[in-house]
Amino acid sequence: MLLIHCPYCNATLPEVEFTYAGEAHIARPADPSTLSDEEWRDYLFIRSNVKGPHYERWRHQHGCGRFFNALRDTVSDRFITTYKTGAPRPPLLTQETPS
Amino acid sequence: MTHFSAFALVKNALSGHRNWPAQWPEAQPKAEYDVVIVGAGGHGLGAAYYLAKEHGITNVAVIEKGWLGGGNTGRNTTIIRSNYLYDESARLYDHSLDLWDGLSQELNYNVMFSRRGVMMLAHNVHDVQSFQRHVHSNRLNGVDNRWLTPKQAKEFCPPLDISASARYPVMGAALQMRAGTARHDAVAWGYARAAAARGVDIIQNCPVIAIRRCAGGHVEGVDTAKGFIRAKKVAVSAAGHTSVLMDSAGLRMPLESFPLQALVSEPVKPVFPCVVMSNAVHAYISQSDKGELVIGSGTDQYTSYSQRGGLPLIEHTVAAITEIFPIFTRMRMLRKWGGIVDVTPDRSAILGKTPVPGLYVNCGWGTGGFKATPGAAHLLAWTVAKDAPHKINAPFTLERFTTGRLIDEAAAAAVAH
Ligand SMILES: Cc1cc2nc3c(=O)[nH]c(=O)nc-3n(C[C@H](O)[C@H](O)[C@H](O)COP(=O)(O)OP(=O)(O)OC[C@H]3O[C@@H](n4cnc5c(N)ncnc54)[C@H](O)[C@@H]3O)c2cc1C
Numbered sequence: 001m002l003l004i005h006c007p008y009c010n011a012t013l014p015e016v017e018f019t020y021a022g023e024a025h026i027a028r029p030a031d032p033s034t035l036s037d038e039e040w041r042d043y044l045f046i047r048s049n050v051k052g053p054h055y056e057r058w059r060h061q062h063g064c065g066r067f068f069n070a071l072r073d074t075v076s077d078r079f080i081t082t083y084k085t086g087a088p089r090p091p092l093l094t095q096e097t098p099s
Numbered sequence: 100m101t102h103f104s105a106f107a108l109v110k111n112a113l114s115g116h117r118n119w120p121a122q123w124p125e126a127q128p129k130a131e132y133d134v135v136i137v138g139a140g141g142h143g144l145g146a147a148y149y150l151a152k153e154h155g156i157t158n159v160a161v162i163e164k165g166w167l168g169g170g171n172t173g174r175n176t177t178i179i180r181s182n183y184l185y186d187e188s189a190r191l192y193d194h195s196l197d198l199w200d201g202l203s204q205e206l207n208y209n210v211m212f213s214r215r216g217v218m219m220l221a222h223n224v225h226d227v228q229s230f231q232r233h234v235h236s237n238r239l240n241g242v243d244n245r246w247l248t249p250k251q252a253k254e255f256c257p258p259l260d261i262s263a264s265a266r267y268p269v270m271g272a273a274l275q276m277r278a279g280t281a282r283h284d285a286v287a288w289g290y291a292r293a294a295a296a297r298g299v300d301i302i303q304n305c306p307v308i309a310i311r312r313c314a315g316g317h318v319e320g321v322d323t324a325k326g327f328i329r330a331k332k333v334a335v336s337a338a339g340h341t342s343v344l345m346d347s348a349g350l351r352m353p354l355e356s357f358p359l360q361a362l363v364s365e366p367v368k369p370v371f372p373c374v375v376m377s378n379a380v381h382a383y384i385s386q387s388d389k390g391e392l393v394i395g396s397g398t399d400q401y402t403s404y405s406q407r408g409g410l411p412l413i414e415h416t417v418a419a420i421t422e423i424f425p426i427f428t429r430m431r432m433l434r435k436w437g438g439i440v441d442v443t444p445d446r447s448a449i450l451g452k453t454p455v456p457g458l459y460v461n462c463g464w465g466t467g468g469f470k471a472t473p474g475a476a477h478l479l480a481w482t483v484a485k486d487a488p489h490k491i492n493a494p495f496t497l498e499r500f501t502t503g504r505l506i507d508e509a510a511a512a513a514v515a516h
Pocket residue numbers: 137138139140141142143162163164165166167168169170171172173174175176177178179305306307308336337338339340344359360361395436437438439440464465466467468469470471516
C-alpha cells in the first residue's frame with residue numbers, strides 16, 4: 001500500500017484515504033471555442049503516461065477532501081514529493097532506478 | 100518442427116521424453132527485415148504468424164524485451180467473451196471468438212480453449228437494465244448472449260448465493276455460452292512455434308530502445324539492446340509500454356498505463372463450472388484446469404509501470420468474492436501478481452496506421468485484450484501487409500480521438516474483460 005503525504009494535513013497516511021486524479025498541470029484552455037480539433041484532443045485525451053517521475057494529482061478524499069499535486073516515480077511507485085495545488089512544479093532532481 | 104500427435108507422444112514416451120526438440124530456435128537479429136513487430140505477447144506473435152501464413156511475408160522479426168509471453172499474455176485471467184455493446188466492438192470480438200474456435204487445430208497446439216460460459220451478475224436495477232440492453236444489442240448483432248433469472252443463474256453456477264439476505268443480491272444475469280477461458284501461455288507458445296516454423300525470427304531479451312525515422316519521416320527501423328535493426332515497417336504491440344515507444348517516434352498517445360492484479364487460490368477439485376463476473380462489485384472468478392480459483396478485479400487507481408499493485412484492491416476483491424460465494428470463505432490464496440495494462444479514454448483498442456508512414460500500432464486493449472488475441476493478431480497482420488485497415492478494425496483508429504467518433508465501451512461496461 002502506498003503511503004501518501006497530504007501537504008494540507010501535513011500527515012503521511014495510507015493510500016485508501018486518497019483518490020488518484022490523473023496527470024497534473026493540465027490547464028483547461030482559456031477559450032475552448034477557439035481550439036482546433038487537435039488541440040482539443042491533446043487537452044482531453046493525450047497523456048504523458050511517463051515511465052519515471054510523473055507529475056500527478058491526488059485528492060485526500062477521506063481526510064481534508066482537498067486536491068494536491070505529487071511527483072511520483074511510476075517505476076518504483078515511490079513518492080518523491082507532494083505539494084499544494086497552485087505551487088510550481090518541483091524540479092526532477094532525484095535519479096530513480098530505471099528499469 | 101515436430102508435429103504434435105498421439106503418435107509423437109507415444110514415441111517420445113518410449114525415450115523418456117528426453118528427445119523433444121526445441122519448439123522454436125533462439126534467433127539473433129538480422130540487419131534488416133520487411134516487418135519488425137515490437138512485443139512478443141500473444142498479439143505480436145500472432146500477427147507474425149498471420150503475416151507469414153496469410154500474406155506470405157516471412158522476413159519478419161518479433162522483438163521482445165523479456166521472455167515471450169511474459170507480459171500481460173502470461174499474467175491474465177483468460178476470460179474470453181464477445182458480448183460487447185457497440186456494433187464495432189461486437190464485430191471485433193466476435194471475429195476473435197470465431198478464430199478461437201479452431202485455434203488449437205490451426206496451430207497444432209492445445210490452447211485449451213474451453214467454452215464453459217461467462218455469466219455476468221446483475222445486483223441492482225441499473226445492472227439489470229444495462230445487461231438486458233447488452234443482451235438485446237448483442238442479439239441484433241448475431242452475438243450469443245441471454246438473460247437468466249436468479250434461479251437459472253444458480254442452476255448454472257451452484258456455488259452462487261442468491262438468498263434474499265445476500266450482501267450483493269442477485270437480480271439476474273447475462274450469460275454468453277460461447278464464451279470461456281483458454282490456457283494463456285499456450286497461446287503465446289503456440290503462435291511462437293507456428294510463426295518460427297514459417298521463418299519468423301523471435302528475438303528475446305532485447306529491449307527496443309527507440310523507433311528510428313528517416314529525414315522524410317518514414318520509419319527506418321528500431322534501436323535495440325542488440326544494435327540498430329532496419330525495417331521497412333514497424334508494428335508496435337507492446338501493451339503497457341506503448342506510450343514510451345511511441346514517444347520515441349514523436350507520437351504522444353491517448354493512453355494511461357495502470358497495474359491490473361489477479362490472484363489464485365490453492366488448487367481444489369472441480370467446484371466452479373463457469374466464469375462469473377460482477378461489475379457492480381468489481382470482481383470475477385473461474386477455476387483453472389489445475390484446480391486453482393482464478394480471481395481478478397479492476398485496475399489499481401494510479402498509473403504505474405511497476406508490474407505490481409496494492410493490497411487494498413486484493414482485499415476488496417476477495418471480500419466481494421466471498422460475499423457472493425460464501426463457500427470460498429476458507430480457501431487459502433496462493434499468490435498474486437500484476438501486469439501493466441494500457442487504457443484508452445473510451446476503453447476501446449487502437450489498431451491501425453499512425454501518422455508516421457510505415458509505423459503501425461496495436462494497443463489500448465487495457466484490461467481485456469486476451470480474448471482479442473487471435474482477432475487482433477489477424478487484423479494487425481492484415482493492416483501491416485496491405486498498409487490499410489481491414490473493415491473490422493477500421494473504426495479503431497487513433498484519429499477517433501480527434502474526430503470524436505469514440506467507441507465508448509467505457510460508459511457501457513464500467514468494468515472490462
Ligand atoms: C491481471 C490481468 C488480468 C487480465 N485478465 C484478462 C481477461 O480475463 N480477459 C482478457 O481478455 N484480457 C485480460 N487481461 C488483458 C490482457 O492480458 C491483455 O490485453 C493482452 O494479453 C494483451 O496482449 P499483448 O500481446 O498486446 O500484450 P503483452 O502480452 O503484454 O505483450 C506485450 C509485450 O511487449 C513487450 N515490450 C514492451 N516494451 C518493449 C520494448 N521496449 N521492447 C521490446 N518489447 C517490449 C513486453 O515485454 C510484452 O511481452 C488481463 C491483464 C492482466 C494484467
